[in-house]
Amino acid sequence: MDMKRAVITGMGAVTPLGNNVNAYWENMLAGKSGAAAITRFDPINHKTKFACEVKDFDPLNYFDRKEARKLDRYTQYALIASEECLLDSSLDLKKTDLNKVGVILATGIGGIQSYEEEVLAFGQNNEVPRFSPFFITKMIGNIASGHISIRYGFRGINYATVSACASSNHAIANAFDQIRLGKANIVLAGGSEAAITKAAVGGFNSIKAMSTNNENAASASRPFDVTRDGFVLGEGAGLLMVEELEHALQRGAKIYCELVGxxxxxxxxxxxxxxxxxxxxxxxxxxxxxxxxxxxxxxxxxxxxxxxxxxxxxxxxxxxxxxxxxxxxxxxxxxxxxxxxxxxxxxxxxxxxxxxxxxxxxxxxxxxxxxxxxxxxxxxxxxxxxxxxxxxxxxxxxxxxxxxxxxxxxxxxxxx
Structure with a gap:
């Protein structure tokens, strides 16, 4: 069987270094640190009091108030990154076979913020099990992938990969297989995470996985250094458009590179x-x-x-x-x-x-x-x-x- 070739024709990102690909890359080349004191909650009782948060993010700049209420932050990040990815790709949806466009969107933890909020609220009055009707659909790990496909009408393969910190690389690998086997023309692949919450920070602290270098937050993430003491928690999303080479050439797409293995x-x-x-x-x-x-x-x-x-x-x-x-x-x-x-x-x-x-x-x-x-x-x-x-x-x-x-x-x- 002749295997088809897969290329990257679009990218989108929401990161601690910038809320689009260009800002992310420019700040990375400038050697900027995304770490600072946690603002998502008051970390006074946590061993780690800093993280790499997405900066200057207001969901109402991207969604109306009603829609934002229905989406966990991890899904919000994924949708924003998917929009940039599609714009970057110049894909004309009206001229595209949407049955051959898929989404494989990874997450390690999913809607933990929504889960945490609902359970804490229930704990204050556990006599009556009152939960938001959006609780389950905000929390589950596949929902961001589903939202992307619904928004754009992509009817191809659609699921989430979950393998902790390897999740989104598995998503990209799975997309590669879909393309080279001829099962899809395009797959949006990547991952999203929004786990800077009380429970997640406390949980990672309990297994001594995270840095507690609170006095030097900006420089606490120091890979390979003899003084390193654990990872710094980050959040955000990244999406790639993985496209079959001939399909990309036929529509005159910009090609960043080839995914070869x-x-x-x-x-x-x-x-x-x-x-x-x-x-x-x-x-x-x-x-x-x-x-x-x-x-x-x-x-x-x-x-x-x-x-x-x-x-x-x-x-x-x-x-x-x-x-x-x-x-x-x-x-x-x-x-x-x-x-x-x-x-x-x-x-x-x-x-x-x-x-x-x-x-x-x-x-x-x-x-x-x-x-x-x-x-x-x-x-x-x-x-x-x-x-x-x-x-x-x-x-x-x-x-x-x-x-x-x-x-x-x-x-x-x-x-x-």
Whole structure:
């Protein structure tokens, strides 16, 4: 069977660094931090009092009051990113077979804010089980995908992927398969998350996963640094238009790059901790290279998962060192979570956008805040610190790993 080729023809983003793709990318190249004191709730009793929130966001700038009441924040972010993605793609819906347009929209936690609000309200008067009629449809993890398809009339494949922090990279990988198998002409793929809530912050604190460096919030996300103490929670959404190459060419679409391969595996090790030797990471990266029919030396840049957790960063770097060998000294490595924080189920989506922009613009975004690299991280890695690097980027890899041991790597390449 001849496999079809998949290209990226549109992107949309809502992030802690900017509420559209251009602002996100420009602030990333400028090395800005999205971390600041939490404003979503009063964190005075929480161990962590800061996060990477989406800034200057008012849902009423995008939705009328009645519609906004029916949508959890994670769905709001997804709809806003989908609109930008579609505008960016210049897709004419009137000339498009909407039966062949799908949506695969990931989330790690879904509408946790809506769930939290309803349950807390019920707890104050649990004699009568009064809940909003929108409670379930705001909370469930598939609803953002459903809303996008309903808004635009997309009748193709439609579902959500859930694999914790690997969720949106799984969505992109699934979209790739739909395109190359000929089951869809276009799939909007990505993820959305809005988990900066009392329960989520408290929960992550309880397993000691998040940084508690409250005095240095802006620089607390410091991947690879010997002083790192956990990830910084972020929020937002990212959407890619994954389109069959010939379909894109026929309609004269702008093409950012080609999605050429992915690998998905598991650590099979621990519920929250990644394998200390990066076993699952190595499998995912190796399979992605094989799927793309590429050699390690053909990859110019890796956007690492690197969340700033003591164990996770080391395992991923060890895996990179094993796979890339001598070429690891040439491939550029960075961790954009140093600026955005960790968007959980949306991390893979916004990091895919950063990776695609790196290919398009021939610039490697930096890792900020990192000053003293952990001596357990292989010394030969070419980690980009503080400032972006201008260099020819023909192909780039994006890694995401999640609680439960899920690992996914995707590869994007210039179209030739």
């Amino acid at each position: 992915y690998g998905a595996a598991a650590d099979a090790y621990h519920v929250t901790a990644t394998h200390p030797e990066g076993v699952g990471a190595e499998l995912a990266m190796t399979d992605a290279l094989a799927d793309a029919k590429m050699q390690p030396g053909e990859v110019d840049y890796i956007n690492t998962h690197a969340t700033s957790t003591p164990v996770g960063d080391i395992g991923e770097c060890l895996a990179i060192d094993r796979i890339f060998g001598e070429t690891s000294k040439k491939v550029f490595v960075s961790a954009t979570k140093s600026m955005t924080g960790h968007l959980l189920g949306a991390a893979g989506a916004i990091e895919a956008i950063a990776t695609i922009k790196a290919v398009e613009c021939n610039q490697v975004p930096p890792t900020i805040n990192t000053k003293n690299i952990d001596p357990e991280i292989p010394g030969g890695l070419n980690i980009v610190l503080q400032k972006p690097v201008k260099t020819e980027i023909n192909a780039a890899m994006s890694n995401t790993f999640g609680f439960g041991g899920h690992t996914v790597s995707t590869i994007f390449k210039k179209v030739k």
